[in-house]
Amino acid sequence: MRLTPWLAAAALAALAGCAQIVKVEPGQVTVKEALRLSTTSAWNRFELQFPLSVAPGASEVWTQDGVTLDALAFFVGIAQGETLGRAIGGKKLPQFRSTLTPGEIVELYEQMVTQDGSAFALKRIAPGRFGGQPGFRFEYTITRKSDSVLLKGVAQGAVVKDKLYLAAFTAPSIYYYDRHLPQVEPLLATAEIIAR
């Protein structure tokens, strides 16, 4: 059963011709030397070399079945004045400020994922914890412009020492979201912000 996702990911990489897949082994993993996670299952880390509408400019993107089917994106240590993700196609993105409310941080996320014309809808946002710190959690849908597929997503974030840490999991609402969520939730619960 491990073969199928690898094949799918490899095929995607071959199609793209410019991306590389690196296996994330079970155990302790650190993203950008600032966010530590413990994973019990293997993931595929997608080395981005082209804009990806669900997470352009993410620090890292992990996937099980391929990034168009499930994508767990990490944005680590976004500092004052930086954008969440990268602008694509000549668009402009708003800047992060450490005083933003969680609602305004969702707006940063929305602006990033709708650059290609996709439609975003916030379903729920509530206080929560992320990386061992007080933060927030939000659920959303994205209607992907390229193929009209309805995606579901859940994100957790926190602002620590004026920097933003955010993890967002996005997958088609049919099958893939529910298939991978049981792995994503416990994984994110292990997150620890270890930035200096």
Place this chain on the structure above:
Amino acid sequence: MQRRPFLLGCGCLAFAAAAGVRADEYDYQAPPRFARPDLGTDEGGLWAFMDREEQRLKRSSFLLRDPALHGYVNGIACRLAGDHCPEMRVYLVRTPYFNASMAPNGMMQVWSGLLVRMQNEAQLAAVLGHEIGHYLQRHSVERLRDAKSRSSFGLIVGMALGVAGGGSLGTLAQMGILASSLAYGRDQEREADRIGIALMARNGYAPAEAGRVWGQLLEEYEGAKAAGEEVSSTNILFASHPPAEERREVLAAAAKRDWPGAARMGADEYRAALAPHRMGFLYDEVRRRRFGESLVLFDRLLKSSPRDGQVQYFKGEVYRLRGSEGDAKLALEAYRASLAMDNTPPEAHRALGTVLRHAGDNDGATRAFQRYLELKPDAEDAELIRSYLTGSAS
């Protein structure tokens, strides 16, 4: 209804009535009904291609599937098209840019960014009439043949097919690219403008609104320029040949001719038809981050409807999202003004609370957030806003 006999039936009477009254360039006679061209011909190929695109569009999640709004826009288009109405299928698409197009197979697209910009039914009729003019004169087929004769046909078809092959862009973007690769010529645009104004006026619409559509677009363009925003090369003003200024002037002059009984604006009907979707359209508009353009648009809408709390709220949103020097104060003023107007969404209280919170006015912010929760206790962010009030979150 008695005073608008043209609106009854499907406009076929209108054509007959106008014929022979004046014999000049505005005395347009539509051709007989079109039959589906043979698949072996170039026109048949173009239709088949558009049919495939139409199938994709029908499945798109970006289609507005509201029978009421669709019936309203379709009704206007149908009256304008007269005898050709049964050949036409109208699709309303949620895309926040100014565009309407009509493909040679009868597929008409109207984007939400166009709907939100029109002030009244007459303006919408002007744009739809123009597109129907292209269709009735089969301009895209002319264009295709012209391109073929200049041996760029292969390039255009290659581009169209390559894009349709499922690249990273969606159907609508594809249509845009296809449309620009088959862009109409200068004379075709002039002809469609003449037909458009004739069709709208014969159906009782005030023809002066046609030139105003271009005037409004030019104002928004000036607003974008003044705000230092780049204007994309896909902007309709750049794609337009002849230039927008000329079209505005020619249409304004044409409107001064004698058009008996053509005075209908339909502002109230238009507003009522759009009302259920306007929040969404305005939301999409501000998220384009074309703040200069949006402010010109919102000021224009407020001028014609000074107590429109919805538009006033979104004006505040423009300032808040732009976040330049002094914008927090402008946003605050806009939100406060909106709360004294009609039809203001509860979100205005939340936005006011957010701006006050940033300004350090915690008491004011608390009151605004409380009011928001009173009005929308089941809001998607109710838990978060409650946590602000209890101080349990940062």
